[in-house]
Amino acid sequence: MxxxxxxxxxxxxxxxSERYWVETEQEEILPSAVEGTPDASETTGMNFREIYDYLEERNEMTASKDEFVASYEEAARDIYGEQVAxxxxxxxxxxxxxxxxxxxxxxxxxxxxxxxxxxxxxxxxxxxxxxxxxxxxxxxxxxxxxxxxxxxxxxxxxxxxxxxxxxxxxxxxxxxxxxxxxxxxxxxxxxxxxxxxxxxxxxxxxxxxxxxxxx
Missing domain, CATH: 3.40.50.1000 (HAD superfamily/HAD-like)
Incomplete structure (x- = not known):
C-alpha cells in the first residue's frame, strides 16, 4: 500500500550535513567537553541538548552544558550557512x-x-x-x-x-x-x-x- x-x-x-557534524564533533566539540573518546555514532540523530545528558550519564564531562550547547550553535552557523549541499x-x-x-x-x-x-x-x-x-x-x-x-x-x-x-x-x-x-x-x-x-x-x-x- x-x-x-x-x-x-x-x-x-x-x-x-552529517559528514560535517561527525568531523566537527569528533575533532572539536567532544574532545573539548568529554573526558576520553566517546563514539559519536551513538548520538547521531539525537537532539544536541539531549546529547549532553546522554554523555554525562556515561562519561566525565569537562565542559558545562551551556558551553556544550554554545559550541553546537556556533558550528551550526557554519555548517548550514556555508558547507552543506x-x-x-x-x-x-x-x-x-x-x-x-x-x-x-x-x-x-x-x-x-x-x-x-x-x-x-x-x-x-x-x-x-x-x-x-x-x-x-x-x-x-x-x-x-x-x-x-x-x-x-x-x-x-x-x-x-x-x-x-x-x-x-x-x-x-x-x-x-x-x-x-x-x-x-x-x-x-x-x-x-x-x-x-x-x-x-x-x-x-x-x-x-x-x-x-x-x-
Whole structure:
C-alpha cells in the first residue's frame, strides 16, 4: 500500500550535513567537553541538548552544558550557512511526490533556527506541508517515537500510512517505534550506521527515488 505522507529527516537526508557534524564533533566539540573518546555514532540523530545528558550519564564531562550547547550553535552557523549541499535531485523528488498526491513533511531533531537556515538557503520553505522540530514537543528525541507520533498528528495521517526517510540508527528506530514504515538512507558519510530495522535501504538519491515513488 502506498504511503499517504512522506516524512524526511533533515541532516544526512535533505542536506549532506552529517559528514560535517561527525568531523566537527569528533575533532572539536567532544574532545573539548568529554573526558576520553566517546563514539559519536551513538548520538547521531539525537537532539544536541539531549546529547549532553546522554554523555554525562556515561562519561566525565569537562565542559558545562551551556558551553556544550554554545559550541553546537556556533558550528551550526557554519555548517548550514556555508558547507552543506542539497541532496542531488531532491527538489525534483519532492515535486514528483507532490504530483503523486503525497503529504510532505520535514521532521528533525534540530531546532527551528537551524532548519530555517536550510529552508531559506535552498528555497524550500514552500516545499513541505509541515516543518517539525523536536523542540516543539515536551518529549524525548529520537530513538524514542515521540517526534514521529507528533508528526503524524500534525500532518493528519495515521502512522501506518506514513513513511519516514532516515539516515541514522536512532532515526529509523524512532519511526518504527511510532508505527511507521522507514526507509534508511546511506548518505555517503564516513559513518556506517546500522539501518537493518528499516523496511528498505537506499544507497543513493536514485535508489531513494525509486523506493519512494515505487511503493
Amino acid at each position: 502506498q504511503s499517504k505522507a512522506v516524512l524526511f529527516d533533515m541532516d544526512g537526508v535533505i542536506v549532506n 542539497l541532496q542531488e535531485g531532491f527538489e525534483e523528488l519532492l515535486a514528483d511526490l507532490r504530483e503523486d498526491g503525497r503529504t510532505l513533511a520535514l521532521v528533525s531533531s534540530s531546532p527551528h533556527d537551524w532548519i530555517d537556515r536550510v529552508l531559506d538557503r535552498f528555497d524550500l520553505r514552500e516545499a513541505f506541508d509541515r516543518v517539525i522540530s523536536a523542540e516543539e514537543i515536551d518529549g524525548k528525541s529520537k530513538p524514542e517515537p515521540d517526534v514521529y507520533e507528533y508528526a503524524a498528528e500534525q500532518v493528519g495521517v495515521g502512522p501506518e500510512d506514513c513513511v519516514a526517510v532516515e539516515d541514522s540508527t536512532n532515526g529509523v528506530q524512532s519511526a518504527k517505534a511510532a508505527g511507521m514504515r522507514a526507509v534508511g538512507y546511506r548518505n555517503q558519510s564516513d559513518e556506517e550506521l546500522d539501518l537493518s530495522a528499516a523496511d528498505a535501504v537506499a544507497a543513493s538519491p536514485a535508489e531513494l527515488r525509486e523506493i519512494l515513488l515505487g511503493e
